[in-house]
Amino acid sequence: MIDVIKLLKENKEITDYKVNGFKAASYEHFYVKGKLETVRVTDTEDATVTVYVDGDGVKGDSSFSVYSSMTEEQVKDKISAAAQRAKLVKNKPYDLPVGDKLDVSIKSNIEEHDPADLAHKIAKAVEKADCYKNGSINALEIFIYKETSTVINSRGIENSQVGYRAMIEAIPTWTEKGESVELYEAYHFTDFNADEITAEIDERMREVRDRRVAVKPQPCTANVVLPAKEFSSVIREITDSLNFVSVYSHANVFSKGDKIQKAPVGDLLTVTMRHEVKGSRFSAVFDGDGVTLKDKVVIDGGVASAYYGSHRFGSYLGEEITGNLGCVGVEKGTLTQEEIELEPYFECVSLSGIQLDLYNDYIGGEIRLAYYFDGKTKTPVTGISMSAKLSDVLNDIRLSQKTVVKGAYEGPEKVLVKNMTIV
Numbered sequence: 496m497i498d499v500i501k502l503l504k505e506n507k508e509i510t511d512y513k514v515n516g517f518k519a520a521s522y523e524h525f526y527v528k529g530k531l532e533t534v535r536v537t538d539t540e541d542a543t544v545t546v547y548v549d550g551d552g553v554k555g556d557s558s559f560s561v562y563s564s565m566t567e568e569q570v571k572d573k574i575s576a577a578a579q580r581a582k583l584v585k586n587k588p589y590d591l592p593v594g595d596k597l598d599v600s601i602k603s604n605i606e607e608h609d610p611a612d613l614a615h616k617i618a619k620a621v622e623k624a625d626c627y628k629n630g631s632i633n634a635l636e637i638f639i640y641k642e643t644s645t646v647i648n649s650r651g652i653e654n655s656q657v658g659y660r661a662m663i664e665a666i667p668t669w670t671e672k673g674e675s676v677e678l679y680e681a682y683h684f685t686d687f688n689a690d691e692i693t694a695e696i697d698e699r700m701r702e703v704r705d706r707r708v709a710v711k712p713q714p715c716t717a718n719v720v721l722p723a724k725e726f727s728s729v730i731r732e733i734t735d736s737l738n739f740v741s742v743y744s745h746a747n748v749f750s751k752g753d754k755i756q757k758a759p760v761g762d763l764l765t766v767t768m769r770h771e772v773k774g775s776r777f778s779a780v781f782d783g784d785g786v787t788l789k790d791k792v793v794i795d796g797g798v799a800s801a802y803y804g805s806h807r808f809g810s811y812l813g814e815e816i817t818g819n820l821g822c823v824g825v826e827k828g829t830l831t832q833e834e835i836e837l838e839p840y841f842e843c844v845s846l847s848g849i850q851l852d853l854y855n856d857y858i859g860g861e862i863r864l865a866y867y868f869d870g871k872t873k874t875p876v877t878g879i880s881m882s883a884k885l886s887d888v889l890n891d892i893r894l895s896q897k898t899v900v901k902g903a904y905e906g907p908e909k910v911l912v913k914n915m916t917i918v
Contacts, residue, residue, distance in 0.1 A: 497561070497565065497566075497567050497570055499514055499542060499544060499561055499570060500512075500514065500647060502567065502570055502571055502574055503544070503546070503574060503649075506546075506571075506574050506575065506578060508548060508575075508578040509546045509547065509548060509574070509578055509581075510547050510548050510549040510554075511546075511547040511549075511591050511648065511649040511650065512544065512545065512546050512547065512648065512649045513544070513545045513547075513591065513646065513647070513648040513649070513784070513785070514542055514543070514544050514545075514645075514646070514647045514648070515542060515543045515544075515545075515644070515645070515646055515783055516540070516541075516542045516643075516644070516645035516646075516647075517540070517541055517542070517642070517643070517644055517645075518538075518539070518540045518642065518643040519537075519538070519539050519540075519640055519641070519642045519643075520536075520537070520538050520640070520641045520642075521535075521536070521537045521538075521638055521639065521640050521641075522534075522535075522536055522610035522611065522614060522638075522639045523535040523536070523537070523614075523636070523637065523638050523639070524614040524615075524618065524635075524636070524637040525635075525636050525637075526618060526632075526634065526635040526636070526637075527633075527634055528631070528632075528633060528634075529622065529625070529632070529635075531618075534611075540563055541560060541561065541562050541563070542560070542561040543558055543559070543560055543561075544558060544559055544560075544561055544573070544574070544577070545557070545558040546558075546574060546577045546578055546581055547581060547591070548578055548581040548582050549588065550582065550585070552588065553584075553585040553586060553587070553588060554584075554586045554587070554588040554589060555580075555581035555582055555583065555584030555585065555586060556581050556584060556586065557577040557578070557580035557581040557584065558577065559573045559576075559577050561573070587811060589806075589807055589810040589811065590650075590810070591648055591649065591650045591784075591806075592648070592650065592652060592784055592785055592786050592806045592816075593650040593651050593652065594650070594651055594652040594654070594785060594786075594787070595651060595652075595653070596653040596654070597652075597653070597654040597655070597656075597780070597781060597787070598654075598655045599654075599655070599656050599657070599780045599781075600656070600657040600658070601656065601657070601658040601659070601685070601771070601778050601779070601780070602773075603658065603659040603660070603685045603686055604686050604687055605639065605659035605660065605661060605685065605686070605687055606641075606659050608687065610639045613639055613661070613687060614637050614639060616687070616689060617637050617661065617663065617687070617689075617692060618635065618637060619689070620689040620690075620692035620693045620696075621635055621663065621665060621692060621693070621696050623689075623693045624693045624694075624696035624697040624700055625696075625700070627669075627700055627704065629669055629670055629671045629704070630667065630668065630669050630670075630700050630703070630704060631667075631668050631670070632665050632666065632667055632668070632696070633666045633667075633668045633677070634664075634665065634666040635663070635664070635665050635666075636663070636664040636665075637661070637662075637663055638661065638662045638663075638664075639659075639660075639661045640659065640660050640661065640662075641657065641658075641659055642657070642658050642659075642660070643655065643656070643657050643658075644656045644658070644779075646781065646783065646784065646785035647785075648784075648785055652785035654780075654781050654785045656779065656780055656781065658685070658776070658778070658779075659685060660683060660684070660685045660776040661683070661684055661685075661687065662681065662682065662683050662684075663680070663681070663682040663692070663696075664679075664680070664681050665679075665680045665682075665696060665699070666678070666679060666680070667680060667696070667699045667700050667702075667703045668703065669700075669703045669704045669706075669707055671707065674707070676703050676706050676707045677703065678699055678702060678703040678706070680695075680696070680699045682695050682696075683776050683902070684774060684776075685774055685775065685776055685778070686773075686774050702844055702845065702864060705864060705866075705875035706863075706864050706875070706877065708875060709864055709875040709876055709877035709878075710874065710875070710876055710877070711876065711877065711878040711879060712867055712874075712876045712879060712917070714916075714917060714918045715917050716914055716915065716916055716917065717839060717840060717841055717914075717915060717917055718835075718838055718839070718840040718841070718911060718912070718913050718914070718915070719840065719841050719842075719843060719865075719881055719911075719912050719915045719917075720835060720840055720841070720842040720843060720909050720910065720911055720912075721843055721849075721909070721910045721911075721912060722843060722844065722901075722908075722909065723899050723901040723904060723906065723907065723908055723909070723910075724901045724902065724904075725843060725846055725849050725860070726825075726904075726906070726907065726910040727823065727901060727902065727903070727904035727906070728848070728849045728851070729849055729851060729858070730766060730823055730825060730904070730906075731823065732849075732851040732853065733749070733755060733766075733794070733853070734766060734768060734793055734794070734803075734823060736748045736749045736853060737749060737751075737793045737794075737799055737801070737802050737803065738802070738803060738804045738808075739802055739803065739804030739805060739808035739809045739811075739812055739814060740804055740805070740808050742802050742808075742812060743808045743811050743812055748853040748854060749799045749853075750799060751799055751800065751801060751802065752798065752799065753798070753799045754797060754798055754799075755794055755797055755798065755799055755889060756797035756798075756889045756890055756892075757886055757889075757890065758890050759797050759889075759890050760890055760891055761828075761890065761891045761892045761893045761894075762828035762829055762830070762892060762893050762894040763796045763797040764794050764796075764797050764825065764826075764889070764892070764894075765792065765794060765795055765796060765797075765825070765826040766792070766793055766794040766823060766824070766825050766826075767790055767791065767792045767793070767823070767824045767825075768790065768791050768793055768803045768817065768820040768822070768823055769790045769820060769822040769823060769824050769905075770788030770789070770790060770818070770820055770821070770822065771822060772822040772823075772824065772900055772903060772904070772905045773900065773905075774900045775822055775900060775902065775903050775904075775905070777821040777822050777902065777903035778821070778822060779821055781818065782805070782818040782819040782820075782821075783819065784805060784806045784807075784818070784819075786805075786806050786816060786818035786819075787818065788817065788818040788819075788820055789815075789816075789817045789818065790817075790820070791803045791817045791820065797889075802814055803817040803820055804817065804818075804819060805818065805819050806818065821903055822903045822904070822905070823903060823904055823905075823906075824904075824905045824906060825894070825904070825905070825906030825907060826894075826906070827894060827895065827896055827897070827898050827906065827907050828893060828894025828895060828896065828907055829893070829894070829896065830893040830894055830895045830896060830907070830909065830910075830911055831895075831896060834893070834911075835909070835911055836868065836870075838870075839867070839868060839869050839870055840867075840868055840911070841862070841865045841866070841867050841868075841876065841881075841915075841917065842865055842866045842868065842873075842909075843862055843864075843865045844863075844864045844865055844866065845862075845863040845864040845865075846860045846861060846862055846863060847860065847861040847863060848860060848861075851885065852885075853885070856884050856885050856886050857882065857883075857884070857885055858882070858883055858884075858885040858888055858912075859880060859881055859882035859883070860880065860881055861879075861880045862876075862877070862879045862880060862881060863877060864876075864877055865877070865879070879917055879918065880917075880918055881915040881916065881917055882915065882916050882918075883912070883914065883915045883916060887914070888912045888913075888915075891912065891913045891914070892910060892911070892912055893910065893911040894906075894907040894910055895907040895908050895909040895910065895911075897909070
């Protein structure tokens with residue numbers, strides 16, 4: 496690729512600059528009904544350039560993309576145009592982060608495998624779950640990535656980070672009595688474990704099976720068990736209110752010292768924004784500004800204890816800079832499966848997404864598949880929605896003792912919320 500740094504240094508209108516580079520090498524397998532149809536290998540490289548122009552008490556910025564197909568003259572023109580645009584932006588001034596060279600790699604056992612061999616092992620692990628008489632994996636796509644992210648700025652930062660990850664896209668299908676139900680599954684991981692892959696796909700196979708026979712229950716008020724994926728969305732919504740950007744723009748619902756759980760009788764929430772969760776593709780050592788990330792406890796015992804976020808807005812607020820932390824950890828609670836089963840409950844498997852309104856104290860969601868436990872048996876149910884006051888839910892919340900990793904989240908595997916309205 497063209498030497499963008501050299502061209503940026505040549506432009507005298509620019510005060511500062513930042514270049515975010517990204518390289519990705521992928522190895523891909525595509526299967527149709529268990530047969531390998533296509534193998535594809537790709538390599539891509541691009542960059543995003545941000546130029547900064549200081550004015551009279553203001554700092555402007557503008558960004559553009561650079562591709563390997565571009566000529567030197569085209570990049571020069573892009574730089575000049577971006578500098579002119581930056582002069583029109585009147586942001587509050589701040590200094591870019593400073594630093595030295597950093598060259599790191601996120602730990603992953605994917606690096607230890609030959610990509611072709613690993614793709615076959617992943618396919619075998621998926622195939623092991625394709626063992627139901629009326630079920631099948633109609634389509635399977637496997638992607639294995641090596642990704643390199645770089646950040647270079649005019650204040651001495653030259654950071655490089657290598658990460659490995661894989662993704663499975665599958666279409667579990669259940670056909671019975673001439674009717675078929677399909678489910679789309681996207682499963683991401685950074686460490687290969689054949690048994691975990693088999694268990695994940697097997698769970699999806701049973702889910703697509705049960706969707707076909709699920710029934711709609713009568714409206715009621717009941718306890719609901721949320722899976723980690725949905726609970727992580729609740730936590731993210733709350734912690735977003737503690738981000739430097741939200742605080743600076745006065746869009747935050749919670750401030751330091753506020754009680755997130757106003758009258759707790761359940762488990763207390765302790766939440767840490769983290770730079771790394773083992774197994775998560777969102778783990779990082781530095782952020783897009785090149786800032787080395789620092790973990791931060793933002794909710795401690797149900798009380799908002801700190802803010803976190805980017806260099807720019809942390810500078811505006813005079814807060815300790817943590818960088819843009821991409822992962823979150825929630826401390827485990829005291830809940831056991833035996834306690835869950837003391838009363839009837841709905842255990843959610845699939846939702847259209849948690850709906851959270853911090854301003855109006857609301858939590859809800861449409862349930863696509865859940866299991867209703869009446870004290871003796873479990874029945875698959877669908878076509879229902881749940882809702883409650885968020886403050887009541889947070890006060891009574893119970894967190895499981897067992898923890899899991901889902902996406903950028905590490906925390907309780909199950910969360911019990913009480914007295915949800917089911918319609």
